[in-house]
Amino acid sequence: MSEPDVTIGRAKLNEIADQAGVSLSTVSKVLNGRSDVAAITRKRVEGILDEHGYQRRAGLPGRNTLIELVFPDLDTVWAMELIRGVENVAKANGLSVVVTESGNRHSPSPDWITGVLRRRPVGVVLVFSDLSEDAKAQLRSRAIPFVIVDPAGDPAPDVPSVGSANWSGGLMATRHLIELGHSRIAAITGPDDMMCSHARLDGFRSAMNTAKLPVDESLVAFGNFHVDGGRDNARAMLDRDDRPTAIFAGSDLQALGVLDAARSLGIQVPAQLSIVGYDDLQLAQWTSPSLTTVHQPLTRMAEEAARLIIRMSEGELESIPRVDLATRLIVRESTAALAARSA
Amino acid sequence: MSEPDVTIGRAKLNEIADQAGVSLSTVSKVLNGRSDVAAITRKRVEGILDEHGYQRRAGLPGRNTLIELVFPDLDTVWAMELIRGVENVAKANGLSVVVTESGNRHSPSPDWITGVLRRRPVGVVLVFSDLSEDAKAQLRSRAIPFVIVDPAGDPAPDVPSVGSANWSGGLMATRHLIELGHSRIAAITGPDDMMCSHARLDGFRSAMNTAKLPVDESLVAFGNFHVDGGRDNARAMLDRDDRPTAIFAGSDLQALGVLDAARSLGIQVPAQLSIVGYDDLQLAQWTSPSLTTVHQPLTRMAEEAARLIIRMSEGELESIPRVDLATRLIVRESTAALAARSA
Structure with missing residues (x-):
């Protein structure tokens, strides 16, 4: 690949116009994002500009601010x-x-x-x-x-x-719960079609596996990263005899939903249930109790x-x-x- | 007052330069916010521009977007x-x-x-x-x-x-509590040096007065609109025998602080204490319990x-x-x- 030119002067733009078989004013229209250029022409000019490694001049007055x-x-x-x-x-x-x-x-x-x-x-x-x-x-x-x-x-x-390091985030959250003595730990991660949901869940699984703790698949759920995703999944998990003692919630909003599910079932946080969120939004400091969470920077x-x-x-x-x-x-x-x- | 000119051309700018006793380029520098003009000169030129009712031309290409x-x-x-x-x-x-x-x-x-x-x-x-x-x-x-x-x-x-209508907000919040049967109602408004704090508090007082309810001045506080302002003031008000049965919190963040104070004292919301916030931030829907609040648009x-x-x-x-x-x-x-x- 050749070094890109630092600037392209009028001469150079003429060359590009020639190569594309269009007028200089058409090249200029394309550069300025004008809509009165046919799509096919625009694409051709863009391709040639790209080949030439077009770069704008820095420091034009009133630009680049x-x-x-x-x-x-x-x-x-x-x-x-x-x-x-x-x-x-x-x-x-x-x-x-x-x-x-x-x-x-x-x-x-x-x-x-x-x-x-x-x-x-x-x-x-x-x-x-x-x-x-x-x-x-x-x-x-x-x-x-x-x-x-x-x-x-x-x-x-x-x-x-x-x-940011999603897998490590899931790992840290889960390790923290394991270190506190929890072994029956649930995970509510994000939507199935976002890779960060899978990365966080894989971190959770790795922490459980390396601590030789079994993962109960009925305590693993994909949420939607919103409050209701946390609430609905947590309610189902908490309203059974073998309920988990800790939940990794996958997002702070889901953690708020878990808090609400616990309150409505009369389960005390953190005395009877530990919750870890994810994101560390400002509001994580303001909930009652305040949220232990993974800080996403x-x-x-x-x-x-x-x-x-x-x-x-x-x-x-x-x-x-x-x-x-x-x-x-x-x-x-x-x-x-x-x-x-x-x- | 004369009608402002819709545009000022070069001729007019010359006139302004003459009047200010500066060069045309100095007028132009002032218009463009350049820093290399003495403050006193800048002020003089600005004053004259203002007299002339200077208005920029609309629709200059690439401007006004x-x-x-x-x-x-x-x-x-x-x-x-x-x-x-x-x-x-x-x-x-x-x-x-x-x-x-x-x-x-x-x-x-x-x-x-x-x-x-x-x-x-x-x-x-x-x-x-x-x-x-x-x-x-x-x-x-x-x-x-x-x-x-x-x-x-x-x-x-x-x-x-x-x-927005701060006084009416304070009035509505307090009327709602009165209609629910509360009479021992506290108010934690915002900082003393912000007029909205006074307007909301005056609305609170008017609602109490028109309902012929006494205002206990030991249950009126100026907070800081933050969580700790709500928490600290609420703790003092709730940790006494004649505690209020309802608190108007003046901001949603202060309401979160009141929620936390109630939880730490083992007081159930809303069974034993009603709380109204102010602002209707997104998070007011997500707290547990969710917040009754005054919507500031x-x-x-x-x-x-x-x-x-x-x-x-x-x-x-x-x-x-x-x-x-x-x-x-x-x-x-x-x-x-x-x-x-x-x-």
């Missing part, structure tokens, strides 16, 4: 922690953050792409598990760096991304993504970065040593 | 609800939202102002109880419309703002502010808007009818 952060859904409880992370790094670098809600869980909408091409940000932090090939091509051909922040844990291999993940964006915009990276930040256990009041067994 | 939202602190629990509101309106109008954390509770920092002047947004939504005279002058002289979203309830009279307040910004940028408003949106009571599980008095 924005960093974009795109969510599929601003309703998620951790949106704020991610915004804060990008904002921290932006502020330190004299940049401003554009926050957009766009698209579905998989990719931002084409409308958003058009807007980004017009705004020409330093780069884009995307909170998506994947990005459409079309979106990737559009961003790459304009040399707009992008990084995926991926709490779901399943990024495509050709995309720069920042995640959402703010730091967003900071790392924003820093990568800035380095990429300065042409500093050689390979596609894929970073997983460490998780850690935060012990609060929802877990306790197993009391002597009552008859 | 941003709307700014500034927080003193992204750590507040309601930041997300406000971002969502501005984003809703921005999206519907083809705009993007720049989110910034800047300054203290009273005004954004001078750095931020410089950035805004450079970015030239459609307008600015500010989450501050006030704005420095300097900041107001800078935004006004560049004809950048701004609206304050003010959950604290004490906007300056010369500034457009959107708030934060997302709608931000939407209204963003809509006002757009109308102001189109020159549609004649007077300074000051809007208070209605609050309403959401009844959930933390309140119940007073049980027959035990001896």
Whole structure:
């Protein structure tokens, strides 16, 4: 692969226009994200721009002062922690953050792409598990760096991304319960179609296996990461004679649901039931009792993504970065040593 | 007052430069928020621009596609609800939202102002109880419309703002408790130096007075709107023989603190104690029991502010808007009818 040109002047753009068999103004329209170019022409020009390793000039006045952060859904409880992370790094670098809600869980909408091409940000932090090939091509051909922040844990291999150590999180949560003397431990993980759910559950299984404890499959469930997923699964598990003494809840919201199920069944937390959450959202400190939980470093993940964006915009990276930040256990009041067994 | 010019061309800027006794390039530097202009010169030019009713031309290519939202602190629990509101309106109008954390509770920092002047947004939504005279002058002289979203309830009279009905909120919360049969009711409102704390408390007093119920001043406290403020005040009130049977908590976070105080004293909610919160944050649905609370329409307040910004940028408003949106009571599980008095 040849070294990318640092800038492409008018001469170079003429060359690209010739090669694509279009006018210079068409190349310029494509670069500016204008919609009045036929899709097939746009793709051809993008392909050639990509071959030439087109890079924008840094420091154009009034440009490159924005960093974009795109969510599929601003309703998620951790949106704020991610915004804060990008904002921290932006502020330190004299940049401003554009926050957009766009698209579905998989990719931002084409409308958003058009807007980004017009705004020409330093780069884009995307909170998506994947990005459409079309979106990737559009961003790459304009040399707009992008990084995926991926709490779901399943990024495509050709995309720069920042995640966290889900398997280790599940392992730590379960080890903590085992160290407290629990052996009948349930796990309510996330949805079946998210890789992070499987990674956390596999961590749980490994902790049980290495401690030579059996996993009762009737005490393993896939939830939905929301309160009701925790409540419904916990109610079924707790409303039986051989109920578990501890539950690893897979998310803080599910842990809130488990707390509610326990209260409605008259089961004391932590005296009769220990609960570990996952995420360490702000609210984990505020529940009663406060939640022992696995800290997912959402703010730091967003900071790392924003820093990568800035380095990429300065042409500093050689390979596609894929970073997983460490998780850690935060012990609060929802877990306790197993009391002597009552008859 | 003369009609403002819709645009100011080069000729007009020359006139302003003459009047200020500076060069055209200095006027242009001031307009663009450059820092290399002496403060005294900047102020003079701003004053003259303001006299001339300077307005930017709408629809400059690549301009006017941003709307700014500034927080003193992204750590507040309601930041997300406000971002969502501005984003809703921005999206519907083809705009993007720049989110910034800047300054203290009273005004954004001078750095931020410089950035805004450079970015030239459609307008600015500010989450501050006030704005420095300097900041107001800078935004006004560049004809950048701004609206304050003010959950604290004490906007300056010369500034457009959107708030909510704090007094009615306090009244509704207390009436609900009275209707359930409670008469020994405590109130933990917010900090003494925020007008919304006083408005909510006055609503509480009016509800008590019109029901001919005495207010026990030892059951009235100013909290800090955080969990510990609720917990500490509630513990003192609940750990006495003549404890209240209901507490109006003034914020959802304080209500969480009251819940925790009750649990640690072995007092059942709602059987032995009713609790009403204030705000209706998302988490109010997730506590156990879920919170009866006063809904403060934060997302709608931000939407209204963003809509006002757009109308102001189109020159549609004649007077300074000051809007208070209605609050309403959401009844959930933390309140119940007073049980027959035990001896």
